[in-house]
Amino acid sequence: AQSVTQPDIHITVSEGASLELRCNYSYGATPYLFWYVQSPGQGLQLLLKYFSGDTLVQGIKGFEAEFKRSQSSFNLRKPSVHWSDAAEYFCAVGAGAAGNKLTFGGGTRVLVKP
Amino acid sequence: DSGVTQTPKHLITATGQRVTLRCSPRSGDLSVYWYQQSLDQGLQFLIQYYNGEERAKGNILERFSAQQFPDLHSELNLSSLELGDSALYFCASSVTGGYNEQFFGPGTRLTVL
Numbered sequence: 001a002q003s004v005t006q007p008d009i010h011i012t013v014s015e016g017a018s019l020e021l022r023c024n025y026s027y028g029a030t031p032y033l034f035w036y037v038q039s040p041g042q043g044l045q046l047l048l049k050y051f052s053g054d055t056l057v058q059g060i061k062g063f064e065a066e067f068k069r070s071q072s073s074f075n076l077r078k079p080s081v082h083w084s085d086a087a088e089y090f091c092a093v094g095a096g097a098a099g100n101k102l103t104f105g106g107g108t109r110v111l112v113k114p
Numbered sequence: 115d116s117g118v119t120q121t122p123k124h125l126i127t128a129t130g131q132r133v134t135l136r137c138s139p140r141s142g143d144l145s146v147y148w149y150q151q152s153l154d155q156g157l158q159f160l161i162q163y164y165n166g167e168e169r170a171k172g173n174i175l176e177r178f179s180a181q182q183f184p185d186l187h188s189e190l191n192l193s194s195l196e197l198g199d200s201a202l203y204f205c206a207s208s209v210t211g212g213y214n215e216q217f218f219g220p221g222t223r224l225t226v227l
Contacts, residue, residue: 092157104158
């Protein structure tokens with residue numbers, strides 16, 4: 001069965017500093033990988049996705065992620081964090097016969113210091 | 115705004131009761147997914163419907179059921195509610211049922227007292 005691990009439950013970063021969120025997955029076939037962000041009281045918004053091709057994917061809000069098959073990782077990065085990036089971030093893998101079930105990691109809550 | 119709507123936004127009920135959560139997918143999306151987000155279980159996939167038919171099932175309890183209607187809106191029915199069913203229930207939709215981006219609604223927060 002597929003699984004996703006986000007090792008960091010909380011991360012605190014200063015505004016303007018870089019951010020990296022870790023994600024490791026376990027899945028027997030080619031993974032379909034996603035990063036979602038959840039702001040307080042909001043639903044989930046897709047930041048970026050990896051289906052195939054270039055292993056470095058660009059997303060919205062200045063985020064990017066790199067797929068590393070050898071490390072089973074899909075880490076999310078942002079060069080310079082803004083206060084509005086404070087939120088919870090979820091990594092997910094698409095599974096099932098048609099990739100239709102999303103299995104989510106436990107999430108990483110990001111706090112941004114002024 | 116994702117284009118996915120969910121009603122009600124909040125629901126407070128008692129143990130043993132039954133509730134219905136409603137979801138309207140984005141215009142043109144044929145597939146609807148239900149997820150449960152709770153503190154102890156995290157975000158879990160419950161069930162998926164595609165064009166009115168059940169497509170995939172996850173960790174959905176037998177006390178829970180769902181359906182998708184001809185106009186493509188979906189309802190999630192939760193019965194014999196227990197304290198542990200208190201959670202945020204998300205609906206998501208996608209164009210088809212396969213490898214597609216899922217757009218999430220704002221969720222329904224269910225509190226069982």
